[in-house]
Amino acid sequence: MQNEASRAFRKGCRAYAGEWFERVRAMSEDGPGVTRLGYGDVELAVVNALEAEGQRLGLEVAYDKAGNCWMTLPGRDRTLPAFVSGSHADSVIWGGNYDGLAGILAPLSAVRWMVEQQVVPPRDFSVVVMRCEEQGCIGSTGWLGRVKPEDFDRRFKPGMPTLGEFMDARGVDRRAVSDGRPFRPLSEIGAFVELHIEQGPVLETSTVERIGLVSGIVGILMHRTVTVKGVRAHAGAVPYAFRHDALKAAAILVARLEAHWESLLREGKDLTYTVGVFNTPPKGAFNIIPGEVSFSVDIRSLDAGVRDAFGRIMKEEAEKIEKERGVSVEFDAPVVLEPCLSNPAVFARLERAAAELGIPVRAMPSGAGHDAAVFGAAGIPVSMIFVANQHGSHTPEEAMELDDFVLGADLIRRTALDFE
Numbered sequence: 001m002q003n004e005a006s007r008a009f010r011k012g013c014r015a016y017a018g019e020w021f022e023r024v025r026a027m028s029e030d031g032p033g034v035t036r037l038g039y040g041d042v043e044l045a046v047v048n049a050l051e052a053e054g055q056r057l058g059l060e061v062a063y064d065k066a067g068n069c070w071m072t073l074p075g076r077d078r079t080l081p082a083f084v085s086g087s088h089a090d091s092v093i094w095g096g097n098y099d100g101l102a103g104i105l106a107p108l109s110a111v112r113w114m115v116e117q118q119v120v121p122p123r124d125f126s127v128v129v130m131r132c133e134e135q136g137c138i139g140s141t142g143w144l145g146r147v148k149p150e151d152f153d154r155r156f157k158p159g160m161p162t163l164g165e166f167m168d169a170r171g172v173d174r175r176a177v178s179d180g181r182p183f184r185p186l187s188e189i190g191a192f193v194e195l196h197i198e199q200g201p202v203l204e205t206s207t208v209e210r211i212g213l214v215s216g217i218v219g220i221l222m223h224r225t226v227t228v229k230g231v232r233a234h235a236g237a238v239p240y241a242f243r244h245d246a247l248k249a250a251a252i253l254v255a256r257l258e259a260h261w262e263s264l265l266r267e268g269k270d271l272t273y274t275v276g277v278f279n280t281p282p283k284g285a286f287n288i289i290p291g292e293v294s295f296s297v298d299i300r301s302l303d304a305g306v307r308d309a310f311g312r313i314m315k316e317e318a319e320k321i322e323k324e325r326g327v328s329v330e331f332d333a334p335v336v337l338e339p340c341l342s343n344p345a346v347f348a349r350l351e352r353a354a355a356e357l358g359i360p361v362r363a364m365p366s367g368a369g370h371d372a373a374v375f376g377a378a379g380i381p382v383s384m385i386f387v388a389n390q391h392g393s394h395t396p397e398e399a400m401e402l403d404d405f406v407l408g409a410d411l412i413r414r415t416a417l418d419f420e
């Protein structure tokens with residue numbers, strides 16, 4: 001149960017992290033929210049401020065080839081692979097203050113407590129401040145040397161400099177982050193644990209579990225553009241039997257997939273299905289039968305088999321619709337990301353720490369991508385801690401209670417101490 005050390009830690013963490021959250025918010029305030037673009041000036045200022053804090057605490061500070069900042073408290077046995085915890089310093093444009101930052105301040109609070117209490121962890125405990133997660137986990141991908149040439153051409157918004165230009169300005173070597181080689185041997189990292197706000201409503205609607213242990217990060221099958229082509233025609237002059245209405249065909253396909261999704265959920269399958277974009281033709285009008293409609297499909301599951309089965313159902317239903325409605329359905333090249341399950345041993349350690357500290361936790365999947373998934377897919381043992389939060393994320397309204405945050409930070413502190 002919660003002991004004296006835990007009580008003292010949570011109290012100190014609340015004040016310390018609370019101050020840091022406000023300090024970083026003040027540095028990055030923009031419009032109604034905060035903006036800390038990856039490899040931009042504000043992100044750099046935040047990383048530098050955190051680095052100065054690491055120096056003040058006497059940590060070993062080093063930067064890797066992607067500009068991520070590693071701050072290490074040496075452990076008793078320095079030959080053991082390190083316990084690493086961290087998250088990203090950047091945000092989206094007009095985002096919230098806690099997405100990313102919470103996952104840095106939680107382990108930093110734990111390290112600070114250890115320094116002040118003169119507690120030495122069994123192995124090196126590193127806090128890592130990651131860069132540029134919101135543009136596609138570039139900091140973690142760069143650490144692995146796996147940034148692709150096309151990634152450098154990404155832009156946050158049309159008219160802004162490219163990601164490559166942002167990286168050049170920070171002195172990041174494009175070749176080094178794409179050379180196919182990890183910055184350090186993977187075997188030097190014993191575990192990577194990322195704390196993050198949940199970004200969804202599950203924990204927030206629970207009065208018992210305010211902390212989630214992430215069982216895995218979902219895999220994705222996505223088509224940015226599915227195009228349904230029919231025949232454009234007059235709304236009044238063409239009777240039912242002669243119509244090839246692209247919009248009705250697309251709408252029916254979307255609705256049939258919704259029904260399949262519901263039935264898979266009833267079978268207990270882990271699955272999400274989202275149509276985020278649905279475009280009618282630019283020259284459409286109220287009195288024209290639409291000849292062409294496009295939409296996006298985003299399918300996610302912890303189970304690659306469930307994800308792929310739903311992808312096949314989608315294709316089968318599309319073929320049926322083609323025959324029934326006299327339309328064609330074309331899918332663009334899919335984006336496929338594999339699921340990343342939490343490492344069972346790391347997950348078990350987090351579970352045990354939660355039980356010892358009396359923190360009720362809920363095992364849950366992560367529906368969003370994270371740096372932890374990039375490291376996990378490369379073979380590093382990873383797991384994640386979710387903290388209940390309000391109003392989602394990527395929005396100025398995003399919020400989090402410090403009372404919930406300190407529970408997650410305590411879990412990291414305890415796990416780092418237990419990691420023999």
Ligand SMILES: [Zn+2]
Nearest residue numbers: 099100133196
């Ligand atoms: Zn994030």
